[in-house]
């Protein structure tokens with residue numbers, strides 16, 4: 001069977017978020033932001049997702065921040081089960097991606113958005129996570145090649 005792929009420019013975001021909720025169990029801003037973070041990484045790396053890309057999430061295992069890593073699985077196709085998603089215990093809303101060519105990218109939730117997600121109600125913050133432009137939600141940086 002051939003590998004699936006994700007095209008971040010044509011994906012049906014609402015349908016993908018619905019699949020994320022099915023996996024994760026509730027709709028929360030860090031889940032939605034993780035999905036969009038994964039899609040952004042695929043777009044920037046021009047990666048088809050699922051394979052040939054690795055992610056290391058600093059979102060830890062404490063709710064609500066840890067919801068981010070399930071979003072990363074849905075949005076990027078990097079999964080714990082394939083071994084191309086690792087989760088650290090740093091507890092920051094940041095994920096490092098590396099593709100098959102060794103290009104390294106870090107995507108992080110903007111600090112003010114992180115604060116809003118922690119403070120405001122789920123309905124309001126989920127709408128923000130769904131609808132805000134990626135540049136409003138995230139900061140990203142390419143790592144210098146050694």
Ligand SMILES: [Zn+2]
Nearest residue numbers: 026028031067
């Ligand atoms: Zn959650």
